[in-house]
Amino acid sequence: xxxxxxxxxxxxxxxxxxxxxxxxxxxxxxxxxxxxxxxxxxxxxxxxxxxxxxxxxxxxxxxxxxxxxxxxxxxxxxxxxxxxxxxxxxxxxxxxxxxxxxxxxxxxxxxxxxxxxxxxxxxxxxxxxxxxxxxxxxxxxxxxxxxxxxxxxxxxxxxxxxxxxxxxxxxxxxxxxxxxxxxxxxxxxxxxxxxxxxxxxxxxxxxxxxxxxxxxxxxxxxxxxxxxxxxxxxxxxxxxxxxxxxxxxxxxxxxxxxxxxxxxxxxxxxxxxxxxxxxxxxxxxxxxxxxxxxxxxxxxxxxxxxxxxxxxxxxxxxxxxxxxxxxxxxxxxxxxxxxxxxxxxxxxxxxxxxxxxxxxxxxxxxxxxxxxxxxxxxxxxxxxxxxxxxxxxxxxxxxxxxxxxxxxxxxxxxxxxxxxxxxxxxxxxxxxxxxxxxxxxxxxxxxxxxxxxxxxxxxxxxxxxxxxxxxxxxx
Amino acid sequence: xxxxxxxxxxxxxxxxxxxxxxxxxxxxxxxxxxxxxxxxxxxxxxxxxxxxxxxxxxxxxxxxxxxxxxxxxxxxxxxxxxxxxxxxxxxxxxxxxxxxxxxxxxxxxxxxxxxxxxxxxxxxxxxxxxxxxxxxxxxxxxxxxxxxxxxxxxxxxxxxxxxxxxxxxxxxxxxxxxxxxxxxxxxxxxxxxxxxxxxxxxxxxxxxxxxxxxxxxxxxxxxxxxxxxxxxxxxxxxxxxxxxxxxxxxxxxxxxxxxxxxxxxxxxxxxxxxxxxxxxxxxxxxxxxxxxxxxxxxxxxxxxxxxxxxxxxxxxxxxxxxxxxxxxxxxxxxxxxxxxxxxxxxxxxxxxxxxxxxxxxxxxxxxxxxxxxxxxxxxxxxxxxxxxxxxxxxxxxxxxxxxxxxxxxxxxxxxxxxxxxxxxxxxxxxxxxxxxxxxxxxxxxxxxxxxxxxxxxxxxxxxxxxxxxxxxxxx
Numbered sequence: 001x002x003x004x005x006x007x008x009x010x011x012x013x014x015x016x017x018x019x020x021x022x023x024x025x026x027x028x029x030x031x032x033x034x035x036x037x038x039x040x041x042x043x044x045x046x047x048x049x050x051x052x053x054x055x056x057x058x059x060x061x062x063x064x065x066x067x068x069x070x071x072x073x074x075x076x077x078x079x080x081x082x083x084x085x086x087x088x089x090x091x092x093x094x095x096x097x098x099x100x101x102x103x104x105x106x107x108x109x110x111x112x113x114x115x116x117x118x119x120x121x122x123x124x125x126x127x128x129x130x131x132x133x134x135x136x137x138x139x140x141x142x143x144x145x146x147x148x149x150x151x152x153x154x155x156x157x158x159x160x161x162x163x164x165x166x167x168x169x170x171x172x173x174x175x176x177x178x179x180x181x182x183x184x185x186x187x188x189x190x191x192x193x194x195x196x197x198x199x200x201x202x203x204x205x206x207x208x209x210x211x212x213x214x215x216x217x218x219x220x221x222x223x224x225x226x227x228x229x230x231x232x233x234x235x236x237x238x239x240x241x242x243x244x245x246x247x248x249x250x251x252x253x254x255x256x257x258x259x260x261x262x263x264x265x266x267x268x269x270x271x272x273x274x275x276x277x278x279x280x281x282x283x284x285x286x287x288x289x290x291x292x293x294x295x296x297x298x299x300x301x302x303x304x305x306x307x308x309x310x311x312x313x314x315x316x317x318x319x320x321x322x323x324x325x326x327x328x329x330x331x332x333x334x335x336x337x338x339x340x341x342x343x344x345x346x347x348x349x350x351x352x353x354x355x356x357x358x359x360x361x362x363x364x365x366x367x368x369x370x371x372x373x374x375x376x377x378x379x380x381x382x383x384x385x386x387x388x389x390x391x392x393x394x395x396x397x398x399x400x401x402x403x404x405x406x407x408x409x410x411x412x413x414x415x416x417x418x419x420x421x422x423x424x425x426x427x428x429x430x431x432x433x434x435x436x437x438x439x440x441x442x443x444x445x446x447x448x449x450x451x452x453x454x455x456x457x458x459x460x461x462x463x464x465x466x467x468x469x470x471x472x473x474x475x
Numbered sequence: 476x477x478x479x480x481x482x483x484x485x486x487x488x489x490x491x492x493x494x495x496x497x498x499x500x501x502x503x504x505x506x507x508x509x510x511x512x513x514x515x516x517x518x519x520x521x522x523x524x525x526x527x528x529x530x531x532x533x534x535x536x537x538x539x540x541x542x543x544x545x546x547x548x549x550x551x552x553x554x555x556x557x558x559x560x561x562x563x564x565x566x567x568x569x570x571x572x573x574x575x576x577x578x579x580x581x582x583x584x585x586x587x588x589x590x591x592x593x594x595x596x597x598x599x600x601x602x603x604x605x606x607x608x609x610x611x612x613x614x615x616x617x618x619x620x621x622x623x624x625x626x627x628x629x630x631x632x633x634x635x636x637x638x639x640x641x642x643x644x645x646x647x648x649x650x651x652x653x654x655x656x657x658x659x660x661x662x663x664x665x666x667x668x669x670x671x672x673x674x675x676x677x678x679x680x681x682x683x684x685x686x687x688x689x690x691x692x693x694x695x696x697x698x699x700x701x702x703x704x705x706x707x708x709x710x711x712x713x714x715x716x717x718x719x720x721x722x723x724x725x726x727x728x729x730x731x732x733x734x735x736x737x738x739x740x741x742x743x744x745x746x747x748x749x750x751x752x753x754x755x756x757x758x759x760x761x762x763x764x765x766x767x768x769x770x771x772x773x774x775x776x777x778x779x780x781x782x783x784x785x786x787x788x789x790x791x792x793x794x795x796x797x798x799x800x801x802x803x804x805x806x807x808x809x810x811x812x813x814x815x816x817x818x819x820x821x822x823x824x825x826x827x828x829x830x831x832x833x834x835x836x837x838x839x840x841x842x843x844x845x846x847x848x849x850x851x852x853x854x855x856x857x858x859x860x861x862x863x864x865x866x867x868x869x870x871x872x873x874x875x876x877x878x879x880x881x882x883x884x885x886x887x888x889x890x891x892x893x894x895x896x897x898x899x900x901x902x903x904x905x906x907x908x909x910x911x912x913x914x915x916x917x918x919x920x921x922x923x924x925x926x927x928x929x930x931x932x933x934x935x936x937x938x939x940x941x942x943x944x945x946x947x948x949x950x
Contacts, residue, residue, distance in 0.1 A: 092571035117514055164672075
């Protein structure tokens with residue numbers, strides 16, 4: 001593609017993106033499709049000859065766009081936000097244009113050093129001590145595997161990297177997390193060779209937070225059996241209900257038993273930039289590692305997961321490789337981020353984060369988060385005030401777990417209520433007016449509204465509540 | 476950022492990118508900097524208040540750009556290409572704007588199905604049988620870990636996921652690869668808990684390709700000791716010299732001993748779209764998994780690594796998790812790509828690949844690769860024809876390994892030659908006129924010229940050869 005052609009299509013696309021972001025409310029949040037609907041409209045064979053960009057972009061608009069779930073939509077309340085912003089999209093554009101691979105310092109000094117700088121900005125914003133060093137990972141799942149591998153290596157004096165797990169039959173390494181922790185802990189444990197059965201689920205309290213008494217008992221029982229407690233994953237803001245594991249008593253136990261303490265605050269971590277929410281992170285300074293995702297709730301394009309480690313030496317020693325073809329004259333004085341995680345290649349992700357942090361400023365980011373938090377409190381109050389609905393978990397952040405609970409259905413038993421709410425969810429989402437998802441808490445099926453898209457305002461949350469009530473009544 | 480502000484800055488940036496791509500030759504390929512030079516010019520604290528996009532973009536141009544290694548430069552001959560193209564950058568822009576997370580089908584049907592379609596296009600283009608299914612991973616390093624985990628689970632009937640490695644003391648799993656294989660194999664083996672000592676290095680032949688006789692002997696020796704041969708990683712196009720491991724005899728051994736055969740052709744795989752190069756992939760159809768990177772040499776932005784698996788059931792069973800909050804009504808009929816690798820979240824990477832494949836067409840891609848291959852042959856002939864230089868490896872693809880070998884230095888011994896060539900590399904790169912890197916082959920220090928940037932033409936390769944010779948004579 002010649003420069004002038006790039007320029008022409010680039011300008012067209014910028015206008016399209018601006019219009020899209022401005023007009024995204026006009027789209028159904030969730031497309032009305034069945035699996036295979038997209039695939040069968042696309043040719044099975046790649047084209048032999050070049051096609052005009054005009055044709056490709058037309059197909060994008062007619063074949064792809066109608067099959068997109070609009071994560072940008074202000075009435076996207078599903079899963080978790082993957083919010084973003086104009087400055088972030090522009091940062092991604094520049095990063096794509098530069099196309100660097102920041103695997104070692106020399107392969108793009110700007111990418112490595114800007115990543116160090118913006119990660120240190122984030123560290124200051126969330127109040128982590130200076131001893132923590134940050135690095136961008138693609139997702140919190142990957143960050144959790146990285147943390148588990150560091151834990152494994154520290155616990156075995158780096159012998160597992162060298163010899164594998166084979167010699168440890170009698171003293172299996174044990175990892176603890178609450179029953180509400182994210183599925184990535186299980187996935188990471190399997191991948192790292194611990195084995196799923198060595199993930200010890202810890203009971204939760206009334207607020208769905210990890211119960212430190214049960215943790216203490218489980219550790220003691222393992223020790224008695226000759227097993228080796230290795231790591232604990234605490235969650236600040238669980239995926240289902242944003243429950244808050246208590247970090248101080250968990251850190252006490254981690255200290256006493258020399259466990260690696262990894263804190264997963266994938267969504268909630270952004271709230272640490274708010275002084276009034278800092279209390280939920282008390283004890284975080286005693287963690288060994290910490291992850292939160294600016295690509296969830298800090299207006300930065302997916303993917304951008306901020307991983308902090310208190311002992312970067314352990315991290316680097318766990319992942320370092322040193323092939324001749326990657327050696328440079330700067331290996332002693334410079335940071336080579338290839339050794340800070342699993343993948344060798346690295347995109348220039350710091351650029352979009354730098355654009356966002358500067359464009360919003362810390363106060364601008366705080367203001368948007370406070371607005372989302374306030375809307376969640378309002379929605380919660382509507383749920384509590386309506387006798388037909390039931391709140392199913394505390395709302396410390398921006399996610400509300402609730403259900404429709406009319407007396408005549410409740411009288412038919414727990415399963416009837418579950419079915420009733422599953423059907424309600426389907427009716428709500430089928431309108432295309434909003435998209436929300438579900439979970440289960442204490443065996444009960446819950447509707448789950450997660451507030452945090454960049455342009456979500458009070459009117460969108462009001463509309464959501466109205467729609468949910470209308471659909472509930474129209475059953 | 477308001478839509479109009481996005482529009483204005485977006486148009487400015489498109490013009491900047493078009494100018495940059497057109498004028499990239501004016502930049503030094505490698506910046507002349509020391510570690511810390513970028514960091515110390517940036518503030519230690521994030522801004523409290525919003526900053527104007529104009530200020531941020533000015534800082535991008537004055538602080539960041541001068542510290543960028545220009546992977547787009549037509550005289551970038553280092554490492555491997557991470558080439559790209561206008562259509563790919565436009566695809567990334569759209570993908571950033573949509574900001575979807577394609578973790579499950581429902582979270583963006585278009586992203587999941589377009590990925591299935593374009594990966595199937597790639598499969599046809601490289602001549603893999605229909606039984607292979609493709610998925611995009613971030614990097615070949617990650618794809619290799621994924622393959623090793625599949626191998627581990629198949630070999631242990633999925634018991635390692637469940638119980639860990641603990642029970643296998645007497646029958647450690649063994650993995651084989653040539654001494655020239657990529658460092659990611661070692662990294663993956665460590666991460667997956669096999670242990671580095673269970674990676675068995677296989678000897679290479681005169682052309683630096685894996686020696687199947689040695690592989691057979693190593694497998695037999697392991698069996699005799701009661702160890703469990705588990706997987707072999709064959710490389711088509713090694714990182715150092717693009718050596719070609721012979722797939723047919725390796726596949727024979729893999730069959731006989733029921734090893735998982737993973738083929739790593741991160742760079743070279745693109746050449747499989749050329750009928751005249753297909754012979755180097757003979758036997759690939761017998762692999763269990765295969766990876767190559769369109770982000771290396773197929774004009775698609777980093778990251779985009781194409782991973783193919785012959786038995787997707789094993790892949791999915793290795794990685795599947797099933798938390799309530801990710802269940803949807805479509806889980807039986809649809810592909811949920813979250814279960815096809817380590818990370819849960821996934822970007823919409825198929826879009827840029829679709830743009831590239833259609834915009835170039837298969838014939839357009841073939842033409843560009845053939846031009847690069849031809850240039851490499853020419854450069855090789857210049858090296859061979861010059862008595863002052865020595866070719867150090869065959870050139871089946873686009874990488875030339877060579878050294879300057881003047882008689883008076885050669886007379887001083889092998890170490891003197893190594894030092895001489897290391898100094899020459901430094902002199903060449905210090906000009907900013909080109910960037911190349913080095914490796915070691917059979918203990919000898921080699922200069923390494925890797926041809927494959929999108930805009931690299933004959934004139935750039937001619938200029939490179941002239942500069943290298945000038946720097947060699949000016950010592």
